[in-house]
Structure formats: C-alpha cells, structure tokens
Amino acid sequence: MxxxxxxxxxxxxxxxxxxxxxxxxxxxxxxxxxxxxxxxxxxxxxxxxxxxxxxxxxxxxxxxxxxxxxxxxxxxxxxxxxxxxxxxxxxxxxxxxxxxxxxxxxxxxxxxxxxxxxxxxxxxxxxxxxxxxxxxxxxxxxxxxxxxxxxxxxxxxxxxxxxxxxxxxxxxxxxxxxxxxxxxxxxxxxxxxxxPGVELEIRDGELWVRSxxxxxxxxxxxxxLRRDGAWATVGDRAALDDGRLRLLGRADEAILSASATIVPEEVEAVLRSIPGVRDAIVFGLPREPVGALVSALLELEGDAPVDVRPHAAAQLAPAHRPRRWFAGQIPRTASGKPARAEAVRQVLAGEVQSLVIR
CATH class of the missing domain: 3.40.50.12780 (ANL, N-terminal domain)
Known part of the structure; x- marks a missing residue:
C-alpha cells in the first residue's frame, strides 16, 4: 500500500x-x-x-x-x-x-x-x-x-x-x-x-455488460458486483435508445416519495440546465408519512439570485420537483465525484444553507 x-x-x-x-x-x-x-x-x-x-x-x-x-x-x-x-x-x-x-x-x-x-x-x-x-x-x-x-x-x-x-x-x-x-x-x-469490446443488455431496467x-x-x-455467466452488473439502471446508453442511476439511489419513484440523475440533468447553476445533486430527506422529500443541493455560478422554480415546474413532473433547496459547494470524493451520501449528511447536520427561491 x-x-x-x-x-x-x-x-x-x-x-x-x-x-x-x-x-x-x-x-x-x-x-x-x-x-x-x-x-x-x-x-x-x-x-x-x-x-x-x-x-x-x-x-x-x-x-x-x-x-x-x-x-x-x-x-x-x-x-x-x-x-x-x-x-x-x-x-x-x-x-x-x-x-x-x-x-x-x-x-x-x-x-x-x-x-x-x-x-x-x-x-x-x-x-x-x-x-x-x-x-x-x-x-x-x-x-x-x-x-x-x-x-x-x-x-x-x-x-x-x-x-x-x-x-x-x-x-x-x-x-x-x-x-x-x-x-x-x-x-x-x-x-x-x-x-470497444463491450456488449450491453438491459434486463428489467438494469444494465448488464459482457466485457x-x-x-x-x-x-x-x-x-x-453480480454475475450471470459471462455477464455482470453493479445495479445501475439504464435504457438503450437507438444504440445509445442512457443512464438512470443506481436502483438503491432512487427516491421513494409518496407513490412515486424518482431517479436523482434525471432531476439533476434538468437542474444543471438552469442558468446560474454550475452543478446539482439530488437526494431524498426522510419525511413521514410520504417516505422522503425530494431535495436538491445547488452549486451556483455566483452570488446573484437564481430563479429555479419556473424551470423546475416547466420541465419536471410535480412528484419530481425538489421540495427543499440548498445552496453550497457539492461534496466530492477525493477523485472529484459527487458524494451523495455526504451531501445528505451535511444537510441533516445543518452544514449547508437553505436556498431562498422565488
């Protein structure tokens, strides 16, 4: 080591x-x-x-x-x-x-x-x-x-x-x-x-590879990691559209809110498209009796107010719109990947500020 x-x-x-x-x-x-x-x-x-x-x-x-x-x-x-x-x-x-x-x-x-x-x-x-x-x-x-x-x-x-x-x-x-x-x-x-050298297959919404x-x-x-003969998966959800792979996140990261299942990556893609938003990470915060509240931590380009609600309302179904918003630096692993579990911990510990939105 x-x-x-x-x-x-x-x-x-x-x-x-x-x-x-x-x-x-x-x-x-x-x-x-x-x-x-x-x-x-x-x-x-x-x-x-x-x-x-x-x-x-x-x-x-x-x-x-x-x-x-x-x-x-x-x-x-x-x-x-x-x-x-x-x-x-x-x-x-x-x-x-x-x-x-x-x-x-x-x-x-x-x-x-x-x-x-x-x-x-x-x-x-x-x-x-x-x-x-x-x-x-x-x-x-x-x-x-x-x-x-x-x-x-x-x-x-x-x-x-x-x-x-x-x-x-x-x-x-x-x-x-x-x-x-x-x-x-x-x-x-x-x-x-x-x-090159990899085959892809979707089984019940889960990505499997032969590689x-x-x-x-x-x-x-x-x-x-799970195997089925020459095929393997790590549980990522995905779809294949005209030969192109569309990722939908890990099954264990899906947010269950009331009767809806929300895939964080789909919501994050919308939030990243909002002017003034540098990056976004979406997660569920525990909330009885609905299960979890869809929440978002936004990393903003500057100090100017960001009008996120109209964009979210125009592009996301009601169940997929974040109910709680936070602003701050997205926590990352040492290699630079967003750390979703750490974002949840920081929010629950009160270490990031709530975002005031119009």
Missing amino acids: SGAEPGLLERLHGIREAGDVPLVGDARWPKAQWDATVAAAAAAELPDGTAWATLTSGSSGAPRIVLRSAESWSDSFAAVSGFLDAGSGDTVALPAPPASSLTLFSLAHSLSGGPRPVLRPTPEADVLHGTPQALRAVLDAGSHPRLRAALIGGSHLDPALRRRAEAAGIRVSAYYGAAELSFVACDEGEGLRPF PYVASGYAGAPGP
Whole structure:
C-alpha cells in the first residue's frame, strides 16, 4: 500500500515485478479508514491472476477493495490510447489522487507504454484523464497550451463544459464506467455508445455488460458486483435508445416519495440546465408519512439570485420537483465525484444553507 509520494510509478513497477499486488491509499485518509483498509487487505484471499487492487470512490458509502487481473485493464489500453491519440512520447495529467481507480489505471497504462503520467495538471501536459471537476479546474486556470485531448469519467459531463473545452481546442471523450466494470461506454459528442469490446443488455431496467474488463471480485466487504455467466452488473439502471446508453442511476439511489419513484440523475440533468447553476445533486430527506422529500443541493455560478422554480415546474413532473433547496459547494470524493451520501449528511447536520427561491 502506497501514498502519492514521488517515485510512485517506480514503486508500482517494483511491486508488480515481484509478483505482488499494489493497493494505493491516500495520505489524507483518517486513521480509522487506513486501519480498516489495511485490515481488509491483510485478510484478503486473492484469486489466481490478481494483479491490481483498487478502491471504489466511496461516493455512496464506505470504499471497497476491488481485485482485478492484469488483462482486465491491459486489454483496454489500445482503445484508451486511441481516444486520447497519445502514446509513450506524450504526457498525461492525472489530477485525481493515485488512490482513485481512474488514476491507478493510467499509471498501469504508463507501465505498459502509455502516456507518461504527471500527478497534477501542468502546462506541459498533452492530454488529461480525470473527472469533469478536473477539466473545469484546468479551463478555469487558463494555462494549458499543449492540452489537446481529455478522457473524462467519474460523473456526468455537462454539455456546456464539453463545448467550453472544445472551444479551447481540447477534444473530449467522456465515458461511463465503474471500479468493478472499468470502461463500459464512451461519448465523443453524440451520446454514450458501447466501449470497444463491450456488449450491453438491459434486463428489467438494469444494465448488464459482457466485457473483458470486469474485475475479479472484492477483498473484505462484498459489493454490488453480480454475475450471470459471462455477464455482470453493479445495479445501475439504464435504457438503450437507438444504440445509445442512457443512464438512470443506481436502483438503491432512487427516491421513494409518496407513490412515486424518482431517479436523482434525471432531476439533476434538468437542474444543471438552469442558468446560474454550475452543478446539482439530488437526494431524498426522510419525511413521514410520504417516505422522503425530494431535495436538491445547488452549486451556483455566483452570488446573484437564481430563479429555479419556473424551470423546475416547466420541465419536471410535480412528484419530481425538489421540495427543499440548498445552496453550497457539492461534496466530492477525493477523485472529484459527487458524494451523495455526504451531501445528505451535511444537510441533516445543518452544514449547508437553505436556498431562498422565488
């Protein structure tokens, strides 16, 4: 287990050459998280062929250790190089910490001839692999003279952010994936389509994949990965429309309010389209007897009032409109993904302000 100290790539190479399995932690973790992760790793029974261990993002709860073979990543290296149009002579900026499976993947790719990693955005970077939050930070900084391509995952990519990046000369490929499934689908501007080598199937509203990139399993606590022969799922709800994948969120994140079932991602997409709203996260707050109140935490562009109610009323069915509104900075995992469980905790603890709307 390693932190993000200099020489990490060399340490990973040494661990792999010795036939051991690296797991990268984060120096910012509290002691309790380190202790729990170390204990789970020490007790793990590794399947034959295990080469890498990664951590889930923790965006919906406690992180889990995901085990995978070398091939479950290396089989996708050629496709990733193609999306980035980058090889060993190029530099890839990796803003997320190495504990993120997104960054650890790119470190593994570098060890096999992929772009040379830099664990932060720099003016010298040719390409970027990170989250939408990382892409926005690079654009806000305005110092990316060589950056020509970005591979963006981890959470929803706002179309306006894609347009902004492309106007700056950065070609953007966004993808949907999971720590357990790796790459599932990629969007180069016309919607999510299956990632090379991946087959998709919808069963009772749930996304299943047949893919060479699926992880072997978990160390420690079990997780959402389920298998049916060659097919696997982590429980994401989705639909296929003319070959394009439309994500509807995890089944366990659906909000049950009175007699309605609300998918947070559908409401979030509407809220992000409101002028003055930078980002949004939607969740249920416990409320008897209806079950939960649909609630939203908005990250605003500035201090000016935002008139959200007419937009929500015009685009959302009554049961899907948030009843409680909050404003503040959306909590994120270390890799930059929105952390829904933490947003609920902050609201219940009174750590974010109610949004006064007209």
